[in-house]
Amino acid sequence: MSWLNSSLAAILPIFPKWIARPFAAPYVAGESLDDALNIVRSLNDKGFKATMDILGEHVHSKEEAFQVRDAYQMLYDRIAEWRLDSNVSLKPTHLGMEIDASLAEDNILSILAKAKEHDNFLRIDMENSPYTDKTVHIYNECLNQYPKVGTVLQAYLFRTIEDVQSLNAPSFNCRICKGIYKESPQIALQDRQEINENFLAATKSLILGGSYAAIATHDISLIDDLETWIEDKKIPKNRYEFQVLYGVPMNGRLEALLHNGHTVRIYVPFGDAWFDYSIRRLKENPNILWYILKNMFKKRSTHE
Numbered sequence: 001m002s003w004l005n006s007s008l009a010a011i012l013p014i015f016p017k018w019i020a021r022p023f024a025a026p027y028v029a030g031e032s033l034d035d036a037l038n039i040v041r042s043l044n045d046k047g048f049k050a051t052m053d054i055l056g057e058h059v060h061s062k063e064e065a066f067q068v069r070d071a072y073q074m075l076y077d078r079i080a081e082w083r084l085d086s087n088v089s090l091k092p093t094h095l096g097m098e099i100d101a102s103l104a105e106d107n108i109l110s111i112l113a114k115a116k117e118h119d120n121f122l123r124i125d126m127e128n129s130p131y132t133d134k135t136v137h138i139y140n141e142c143l144n145q146y147p148k149v150g151t152v153l154q155a156y157l158f159r160t161i162e163d164v165q166s167l168n169a170p171s172f173n174c175r176i177c178k179g180i181y182k183e184s185p186q187i188a189l190q191d192r193q194e195i196n197e198n199f200l201a202a203t204k205s206l207i208l209g210g211s212y213a214a215i216a217t218h219d220i221s222l223i224d225d226l227e228t229w230i231e232d233k234k235i236p237k238n239r240y241e242f243q244v245l246y247g248v249p250m251n252g253r254l255e256a257l258l259h260n261g262h263t264v265r266i267y268v269p270f271g272d273a274w275f276d277y278s279i280r281r282l283k284e285n286p287n288i289l290w291y292i293l294k295n296m297f298k299k300r301s302t303h304e
């Protein structure tokens with residue numbers, strides 16, 4: 001089955017969008033802001049917090065970058081109006097990093113000012129390695145302005161343990177993830193087991209060093225290991241949270257985390273750039289196609 005899923009995921013990008021839409025739907029909280037706000041409301045009702053992301057990356061003009069900045073500012077207003085328990089995540093290349101790092105920095109600082117106005121939090125996502133230093137620099141500039149800001153470190157990069165050591169502090173709010181981009185063996189671990197070990201080491205070092213850790217993974221064995229470690233070490237519940245991407249099947253593990261008193265935050269991407277994002281998710285895990293097909297047929301038979 002997995003070869004079939006891989007082949008389907010590989011050819012989906014050449015289909016028209018209306019064919020791809022049912023495959024994309026589980027990962028994206030809709031095209032409009034209102035769709036996404038409604039989804040966040042229903043997640044909040046179930047006890048989950050959210051982080052909202054406007055889909056898109058690598059804008060190629062200043063005008064586009066300014067439009068994205070304005071959309072993010074409006075997003076903070078709407079989250080407040082709807083009284084949702086959600087913060088915001090953004091990608092620096094969506095705010096112009098590829099054109100000019102100082103353009104992205106200015107835009108992100110303006111968005112941060114809006115976060116401050118609403119006493120909300122901003123997460124600066126981490127993209128591929130050409131942007132790592134620039135993103136850490138922008139994060140530090142933001143932290144000088146307002147404390148409710150965080151960034152992301154990727155367990156597959158060799159440099160990550162050193163980054164943890166140099167950034168570790170009670171003011172550091174760090175999402176730790178495995179890393180989604182293709183990186184060369186010169187700078188990144190390629191072996192799953194080694195990445196997992198680095199993930200565990202980085203997370204423990206963040207928490208023991210006083211930072212706040214947002215543990216972002218769907219890997220049940222990592223979640224299990226870290227939950228046990230957190231309980232053994234009696235780590236206070238306000239020092240970490242678990243994070244997952246919207247739509248990834250977790251078979252009740254998230255509800256169990258909530259039940260045990262942990263914070264769980266769902267990353268909720270939305271917007272009209274849904275196609276590229278969903279194709280990336282499908283390529284990352286082609287087996288999801290099987291779940292989606294099963295769910296589509298299940299729905300049909302319950303409607304009949």
Ligand SMILES: Cc1cc2nc3c(=O)[nH]c(=O)nc-3n(C[C@H](O)[C@H](O)[C@H](O)COP(=O)(O)OP(=O)(O)OC[C@H]3O[C@@H](n4cnc5c(N)ncnc54)[C@H](O)[C@@H]3O)c2cc1C
Nearest residue numbers: 125126152177178179180216217218219243244245267285
């Ligand atoms: C909240 C959040 C924010 C993130 N932010 C960033 C970021 O800023 N920068 C960055 O580089 N990466 C980011 N990532 C992506 C991350 O780096 C990984 O690429 C991604 O989460 C897959 O790794 P995993 O830890 O889930 O483990 P894996 O070993 O890849 O997956 C574990 C299991 O989870 C399931 N699974 C994983 N992904 C999916 C999926 N998409 N669909 C269906 N099932 C799946 C599979 O069953 C798989 O066997 C983020 C991930 C999350 C959860």
